[in-house]
Structures are given as structure tokens and as C-alpha cells.
Amino acid sequence: MVARNLEVGSVRIDEEGAEALVKFVGLLKRLNELGLLDAVSDILSEDVVGGLAGLLLNTGTLKALDNVDRLTGLLGEVDYDSLDRLGDLISAVSSAVTEESKPVGLIGLATSLRDPDIRRGLGFTLNVLKAVGRSLRGAQQD
Amino acid sequence: MAEGGKVVIVGGGGGGAIAANLLAGKFDVTVIDRSEYHYFQPGNLFIAFQGKGPTLYRRRIADLLKPRVDFVRDEVASIDLDEREVVTASGRELNYDRLIIAAGVHLDYSALENHEALLNTFGDYYHTQEMAVKLHESLRGLKSGTFVIAVADPIYKCPPGPLKAAFLSRELLNRMGRSSSVRVVLAVPFPHAYPSKTVSDVVEPELEARGIEVRTIFTADQIDLEGRKIVSLEGEELKFDVATVVPPNEGPKIEIRPDAVRDGSGFLKIDKFTSQVEGYDDAFAIGDCTNAPTSKSGVTAHLQAETVAKRIMGMDARYTGRTNCPIILDGLGTFVISDYEHPPVPVRLSKFKRFMEDLFVAAYWSSIRNPGFWGPVFEAYFRATEPEVLERLGGW
Numbered sequence: 335m336v337a338r339n340l341e342v343g344s345v346r347i348d349e350e351g352a353e354a355l356v357k358f359v360g361l362l363k364r365l366n367e368l369g370l371l372d373a374v375s376d377i378l379s380e381d382v383v384g385g386l387a388g389l390l391l392n393t394g395t396l397k398a399l400d401n402v403d404r405l406t407g408l409l410g411e412v413d414y415d416s417l418d419r420l421g422d423l424i425s426a427v428s429s430a431v432t433e434e435s436k437p438v439g440l441i442g443l444a445t446s447l448r449d450p451d452i453r454r455g456l457g458f459t460l461n462v463l464k465a466v467g468r469s470l471r472g473a474q475q476d
Numbered sequence: 477m478a479e480g481g482k483v484v485i486v487g488g489g490g491g492g493a494i495a496a497n498l499l500a501g502k503f504d505v506t507v508i509d510r511s512e513y514h515y516f517q518p519g520n521l522f523i524a525f526q527g528k529g530p531t532l533y534r535r536r537i538a539d540l541l542k543p544r545v546d547f548v549r550d551e552v553a554s555i556d557l558d559e560r561e562v563v564t565a566s567g568r569e570l571n572y573d574r575l576i577i578a579a580g581v582h583l584d585y586s587a588l589e590n591h592e593a594l595l596n597t598f599g600d601y602y603h604t605q606e607m608a609v610k611l612h613e614s615l616r617g618l619k620s621g622t623f624v625i626a627v628a629d630p631i632y633k634c635p636p637g638p639l640k641a642a643f644l645s646r647e648l649l650n651r652m653g654r655s656s657s658v659r660v661v662l663a664v665p666f667p668h669a670y671p672s673k674t675v676s677d678v679v680e681p682e683l684e685a686r687g688i689e690v691r692t693i694f695t696a697d698q699i700d701l702e703g704r705k706i707v708s709l710e711g712e713e714l715k716f717d718v719a720t721v722v723p724p725n726e727g728p729k730i731e732i733r734p735d736a737v738r739d740g741s742g743f744l745k746i747d748k749f750t751s752q753v754e755g756y757d758d759a760f761a762i763g764d765c766t767n768a769p770t771s772k773s774g775v776t777a778h779l780q781a782e783t784v785a786k787r788i789m790g791m792d793a794r795y796t797g798r799t800n801c802p803i804i805l806d807g808l809g810t811f812v813i814s815d816y817e818h819p820p821v822p823v824r825l826s827k828f829k830r831f832m833e834d835l836f837v838a839a840y841w842s843s844i845r846n847p848g849f850w851g852p853v854f855e856a857y858f859r860a861t862e863p864e865v866l867e868r869l870g871g872w
């Protein structure tokens with residue numbers, strides 16, 4: 335048991351405070367055993383904290399953080415069921431980016447249209463264009 | 477005895493305490509302040525308009541300074557720059573190798589007739605914590621009518637202060653169910669709600685949305701306490717039931733020799749980059765008491781304190797004139813970000829900036845006591861939000 339109504343400096347510690355203090359000392363002992371007190375103390379140095387701040391606080395992160403409420407709001411709008419297919423699409427597009435591409439004229443375009451994959455892609459693109467147009471119409475009416 | 481020599485610092489407010497703690501141990505540092513406490517002045521707003529307790533926003537100066545700094549509680553009466561001597565009201569004489577004057581502004585409540593009576597009747601959010609408590613009581617007692625927030629001179633510390641008072645008092649009155657029975661009127665000596673048009677464009681729609689009335693080009697000049705009205709220099713009248721007026725700000729009430737180092741309002745003439753007092757390489761002035769052409773703000777005092785501490789330690793450092801004055805309203809915040817080269821850049825109101833401001837407030841006491849630890853963190857923030865960079869990106 336701890337003494338009741340302990341005085342530390344000008345602060346009087348009542349029974350509840352004493353109980354908290356005992357728990358806190360227990361926690362400190364555990365942190366010390368694990369060597370975490372030393373680690374935390376080392377981490378809280380000017381160099382480490384300054385280095386971390388330099389890494390994390392830049393114009394880009396501050397701009398992004400400033401919009402974090404809007405960004406997280408957008409997350410609610412995402413159709414998560416379509417994410418897998420979107421993922422496939424993104425990796426297909428990324429590999430196309432690294433493939434060599436040739437300039438194509440009108441005749442080349444007409445010949446390409448015989449390729450069933452190109453036709454499927456075109457159908458999809460038209461769908462996307464339609465959705466973009468619909469959304470723009472909404473935004474302009476606002 | 478530290479090797480560097482003797483540094484005397486006049487004032488243990490934002491600028492003085494930071495400079496002292498940065499130089500502690502490297503020089504023999506003495507801070508002289510007439511006050512036992514260091515006050516976190518933005519706290520006055522929270523006391524007056526949110527009913528917060530004053531003790532949250534003050535600390536004993538002796539506890540804020542590192543153990544190796546000497547604290548002398550006394551009023552500085554005179555400074556002789558040629559003799560390198562500081563004399564206090566109780567007759568102490570201190571000599572120095574380097575001097576830092578960080579004595580803040582003198583708030584002149586005697587310039588406008590009846591201003592002192594107005595202060596004592598309703599309280600105020602610039603004067604002291606006691607007066608902030610009184611203003612809170614005045615607003616609680618105002619069941620219906622008009623609360624006027626006015627300004628007596630375009631140069632005063634914390635330019636967004638009156639704006640913050642307008643937003644926060646509106647919030648308080650609304651919470652007390654007086655959204656329609658009490659009007660809040662903000663009267664400013666500028667053509668817009670804030671000196672900078674860019675900043676005004678950000679805040680004016682918010683003032684309007686909250687029904688806060690703005691009277692522009694209204695420089696409070698006469699206070700008629702009986703008739704409950706304020707008359708402006710421009711000849712207009714404003715009726716009130718409760719009012720507060722930011723008084724003219726002047727340089728500190730200290731006799732400084734030679735007098736030529738002061739401008740007409742008593743502010744110390746300094747090199748705006750190095751903070752060196754004009755004509756003296758062993759004397760510096762920082763914070764609100766100087767004539768530097770930038771906002772009088774805690775951020776300015778802090779950055780100038782770092783600059784001067786570095787220079788005294790033999791490094792080359794220059795203050796860019798950077799400001800970061802916060803404007804806060806219910807749940808949102810923005811900062812007035814500018815420097816000597818760039819007028820305020822567009823900075824939109826956001827929840828994140830309000831959160832950042834709450835973080836700055838929470839870190840205040842720690843940043844005064846341990847400026848060396850916080851230095852690199854603030855530096856990263858200031859670099860990330862340099863006016864030049866933000867301007868190029870169209871703002872923040």
C-alpha cells in the first residue's frame with residue numbers, strides 16, 4: 335500500500351493519484367527492462383526528430399495533408415467491387431507504357447480496328463468518355 | 477563563468493526567453509523582466525471567448541528559463557548603449573558584452589480619451605489575462621445588443637487578433653443562444669477585413685456567412701462611454717453595448733541612450749535581417765519592440781531570437797521577415813504567410829491548418845524551454861511553406 339496524500343514538491347497526491355503513480359512506475363520498469371526507455375530517449379534527440387521532420391514535412395506532404403479530409407471523403411465514393419479489375423487495368427496500362435509504340439496515321443488506325451482487343455478497348459474508352467461527359471455536365475450545372 | 481562573455485536580455489517574453497535558452501551555458505546570460513510570469517498572449521482570446529482558465533496560458537519566467545540563465549525580476553529603467561549599461565528601477569546596474577532588447581510593445585490606453593474607462597468597464601483581450609476574464613463576463617452578461625471590436629491604429633501586434641476575436645466571439649454568442657439577439661461588428665482601419673487583400677478574400681466570405689458585420693476604413697478615435705458609441709478618425713459613428721478597442725502600440729517605456737536608435741513611435745531601429753540595433757554591433761532588438769517591416773508576432777520574435785542567438789555564437793544568420801500568423805474560426809484555420817520579399821500568399825481555410833495551429837499552441841511551452849530541440853522541426857515546416865514556393869504553386 336502507498337501512503338495516502340503524499341506531497342511531491344508543491345503537488346499533493348491523493349489516493350487515486352498514488353494508484354496511478356504505482357502503475358506508472360510499473361510501466362516504466364517494464365519499458366526499462368525492454369530497453370525501450372533508452373531507445374525513446376535516443377530517438378527524442380534533435381538529430382533524429384529533426385531528420386524525421388525534414389523527411390516528412392515538405393511542400394508536397396503539407397499540401398496533401400491540407401486536403402486529407404477531402405481525400406478521405408473521396409474514399410467513400412470508391413466502388414470497391416471494381417477495384418480488382420481496375421488493378422488489372424492499371425498493370426496492363428503500365429506495361430503498355432514501357433512497350434515501344436509507333437506513330438499511327440488514319441490508315442494505320444483503320445487497320446488496327448480489325449484487332450478484337452483494340453475494338454474492346456475502344457468500346458471501353460467510349461464508356462469512359464460518356465461517364466466523363468455526364469460528370470462534366472453535372473459540374474457545369476452546379 | 478561561461479567563456480563567451482556576458483549577455484543581458486531585457487524581457488523574458490516570447491523572444492527573450494528563446495534567445496536566453498539558446499545561449500544558456502555558452503554565455504553568462506541574464507534575463508531581466510518586471511513580470512513574474514511569461515504570458516502566452518493568444519491565450520487571452522481563449523480566456524475571453526472560450527472561458528478557458530488563465531493559468532493554462534502563463535508560466536513563471538524562472539521556470540521557463542534553463543537553470544544556467546540568471547533571472548532578475550525588476551523593471552528596466554534605462555539602457556546606455558555607449559556605456560553598455562542597463563539600469564533598473566530598483567537601482568541595479570548591469571554591464572554587458574552583448575545586449576538583446578526584447579521588451580515587447582507598450583499598449584497605450586491613454587491615447588484615446590475614455591479608453592481606460594472602457595477597458596475597466598468591459599475588459600479587453602489585448603491588455604492582460606485579468607481583463608480577458610472581465611471581457612468574458614461582459615459577453616456572458618450581454619443578452620442582446622451589439623459587441624464592437626475596433627482598432628485605434630493600423631500598426632499593432634498580431635494583425636489577425638481582431639479577426640480572431642470576431643470569429644471566436646460570434647461562436648461564443650451563438651453557443652449561448654444569442655445568434656440573433658447579439659450582433660458582432662468588426663471595425664478596422666483598412667479597406668478590407670484584413671490589411672492584405674489576398675487574406676481578406678479568404679476570410680470575408682466566412683465573416684459574411686456567420687453574419688459578422690465589417691466596417692472598413694474605421695480608425696477608432698473617440699470613445700463616448702456614456703453615449704455608448706465610438707467615433708472614427710474618418711468621422712463615422714458606431715453604437716455599442718459592449719466594446720473593445722486595440723490601443724495604439726508603441727516601443728517600450730525605457731529610456732534608451734542615444735535616442736536616435738528609436739523611431740517616432742519609440743520602436744528600435746534595427747537592420748531587418750540581422751536585428752542589430754542601428755550603429756551598434758553589440759546590441760540587438762527582437763520581437764514586437766522593433767521597426768522591422770513585418771508583422772509583430774510571436775513567430776517573428778521566435779525567428780529573430782534564433783537569428784540573434786546564432787549571430788552571437790559567431791554564425792551568419794539572417795531573418796527573412798517570415799510570418800505565420802494564424803486565423804482560426806470554428807473548426808477551420810489559415811495562416812498569413814509572407815516575408816520581406818513576398819506579400820501574403822493565398823492560403824485556403826482548412827481543417828488541417830486548424831489542427832496544425834492547435835499543435836503549435838500545444839507545443840508552445842516546450843518550444844520556449846527547448847528551442848534547440850524544436851528548431852529543426854520548425855525549420856522543416858518553414859522551408860516547406862516558403863512564400864516563394866507557395867506563390868509558385870498558387871498558394872496552399
Ligand SMILES: Cc1cc2nc3c(=O)[nH]c(=O)nc-3n(C[C@H](O)[C@H](O)[C@H](O)COP(=O)(O)OP(=O)(O)OC[C@H]3O[C@@H](n4cnc5c(N)ncnc54)[C@H](O)[C@@H]3O)c2cc1C
Binds near residue numbers: 579728762
Ligand atoms: C490577443 C493576442 C493574440 C496573439 N496571437 C498570436 C498568434 O496567434 N501567433 C503569433 O505568432 N503571435 C500572436 N500574438 C503576438 C505575440 O504574442 C507577440 O508578438 C509576442 O509575444 C512578442 O514577443 P516579444 O518577446 O517581442 O514580447 P512579449 O512577449 O510581449 O514580451 C515582452 C516582455 O518584456 C517585459 N518588459 C517590458 N518592458 C519591460 C521593462 N521596462 N523592464 C522589464 N521588463 C519589461 C514584459 O514584462 C514581457 O515579459 C498575439 C498577441 C495578442 C495580444
